[in-house]
Amino acid sequence: MRPNxxxxxKAAIWIICGLSGYxxxxxxxxxxxxILMESFKHLDIAFFIESPENAGRAGGIKPILMSTLxxxxxxxxxxxxxxxxxxxxxxxxxxxxxxxxxxxxxAVLVLAGVPSVVFGLFGNVLFxxxxxxxxxxxxxxxxxxxxxxxxxxxxxxxxxxxxxSETLLSSKALGLSYYSTIFRIILPSITPxxxxxxxxxxxxxxxxxxxxxxxxxxxxxEPSSIFDxxxxxxxxxxxxxxxxxxxxxxxxxxxxxxxxxxxxxxxIGHGINRTWRYFQYxx
Numbered sequence: 557m558r559p560n561x562x563x564x565x566k567a568a569i570w571i572i573c574g575l576s577g578y579x580x581x582x583x584x585x586x587x588x589x590x591i592l593m594e595s596f597k598h599l600d601i602a603f604f605i606e607s608p609e610n611a612g613r614a615g616g617i618k619p620i621l622m623s624t625l626x627x628x629x630x631x632x633x634x635x636x637x638x639x640x641x642x643x644x645x646x647x648x649x650x651x652x653x654x655x656x657x658x659x660x661x662x663a664v665l666v667l668a669g670v671p672s673v674v675f676g677l678f679g680n681v682l683f684x685x686x687x688x689x690x691x692x693x694x695x696x697x698x699x700x701x702x703x704x705x706x707x708x709x710x711x712x713x714x715x716x717x718x719x720x721s722e723t724l725l726s727s728k729a730l731g732l733s734y735y736s737t738i739f740r741i742i743l744p745s746i747t748p749x750x751x752x753x754x755x756x757x758x759x760x761x762x763x764x765x766x767x768x769x770x771x772x773x774x775x776x777x778e779p780s781s782i783f784d785x786x787x788x789x790x791x792x793x794x795x796x797x798x799x800x801x802x803x804x805x806x807x808x809x810x811x812x813x814x815x816x817x818x819x820x821x822x823x824i825g826h827g828i829n830r831t832w833r834y835f836q837y838x839x
Contacts (some may be wrong), residue, residue, distance in 0.1 A: 557778060588815065595812035598805050604813070608776045612796050613803050615817025617810055619778035623693060623786025624762070626779065627772060630697025631761045635705050636754065642705075643712035670707035675703040676767035684771060700761045708757050715749030716742065733753075747832045757823040759818055765790040789814045809824040 562826065606616030646661055652828050679699025689695045719742055727737040743750065765788075773785035787795075796803030 583589055590813060591808060591811050594805075594808040598809060599812070603806075603809055607778065608806075609794075611800050611803070612776065612792065612806055613800060614806075617789070617792065617806075619776060619815065620789060620792050620810070621813070623772070623779055624788045626693045626713070626782060627697045627700065627768070627786065627788055628758065628761055631700035631704065631783065632754075632757065634698060635701035635708060635757065639705055639708035639712055639753075639757075642709050643716055646709065646713050647716035659672050660743060664706045664709050668710060670706075671766075672703055672764055673766040673770075675699055676770035678702070679767060680770040688709075689783065691771065691773035691775075691785045692783045693772055693786045696768045696788070697782070699767050699771045700764060701766055703764065704757045704760050707760060708753055711749070711753035711756065715746045715753070718749070719745060748829045751825045751828050755821055758821050762788075762814065762818060763790055764788075765794050789817075 603616040604621065605618055607618055608620070608773065609615035615701045642664075646657055646664070651785045676699060679695060679702065683695040683698050684691060689698075723741060723745065724737065727741055732741070768788055768791055772788065772791075774787055775785040776787050776792075777784075789810055793807050793814070796807035796810065
C-alpha cells in the first residue's frame with residue numbers, strides 16, 4: 557500500500573516543528589543551567605545591598621540596580637502612553653488616516669529594524685548634547701523610550717485591529733464618545749495583549765546595552781537624581797566580561813539577577829492575565 561503524500565507532508569511538518577521546538581527549549585535550558593550553576597556557587601544576599609568595589613570584581617550591585625530601575629521607569633513612563641496613543645490612531649478604528657497613515661505605518665516598521673547602536677548615537681546627540689542632559693539616567697531612559705516605541709506601537713496596533721467591529725458599532729449605537737469607547741470598552745477587552753506588549757517592552761529595555769553606552773554612561777556610584785550618570789545591569793555584565801580581568805564571578809551573578817528580574821516580570825504579567833480571565837470568563 558503506497559503511503560498518502562498528504563500524510564507524509566503532515567508528518568514531516570510535525571517532525572520539523574517538534575525538533576525546532578526542542579532545539580529552542582534545549583538552548584534555553586542550557587543558558588539558564590550555565591548561569592544558575594555558576595551563580596549559586598557565590599550567591600549571597602550582600603551582593604544585592606553592597607556597592608561595587610575593585611572595578612566591580614568585588615562588592616555588590618546596589619547602585620547598579622537603582623540605576624537600572626530608574627532608567628526603566630523613565631523609559632516606560634514616556635514610551636507606553638505615546639505608543640498607545642499612536643497605535644489608537646494608526647489602527648484606523650476611530651480616525652481614517654488614508655495615505656498619511658500608511659506612510660507613518662511604514663516608518664514605524666522601518667524604525668523597528670534600526671540597530672540599537674544607531675538609537676544610542678541619536679540619543680547622544682539629541683539628549684546628551686543638544687538638550688544638555690549629558691551622560692545621565694534621563695538621557696538613557698529617553699533613548700530607550702525612542703528605541704522600544706516602534707515595537708510597542710506595532711504590538712498595540714495589531715491588538716486594536718483584532719477588536720471585533722461589532723464592538724465599535726455597538727458603542728456608537730449607544731452614543732458613547734471616542735474616549736469612553738477606548739478607555740471603557742476597547743482597552744479592557746485587550747488587557748492580555750497590553751500586558752504582553754508591556755512585558756516585551758520591559759524585556760527589550762532591560763537587556764539593552766549598546767544604546768546606553770552612549771547615553772547613560774559607565775559610572776557605578778549610587779545616583780542622587782535622574783541627571784546623574786548610571787550603569788545598568790546589562791552594561792555591568794558587558795564591562796565585567798570584556799574589560800575587567802577576574803570579573804567573571806560578579807558578571808555571572810549580575811546575569812543571574814537580570815534573568816530573575818525578567819522572570820518575575822513575566823510571572824507578574826501571567827498573573828494579571830489569569831486574573832483578567834477569571835473576572836471576564838469565570839475561569
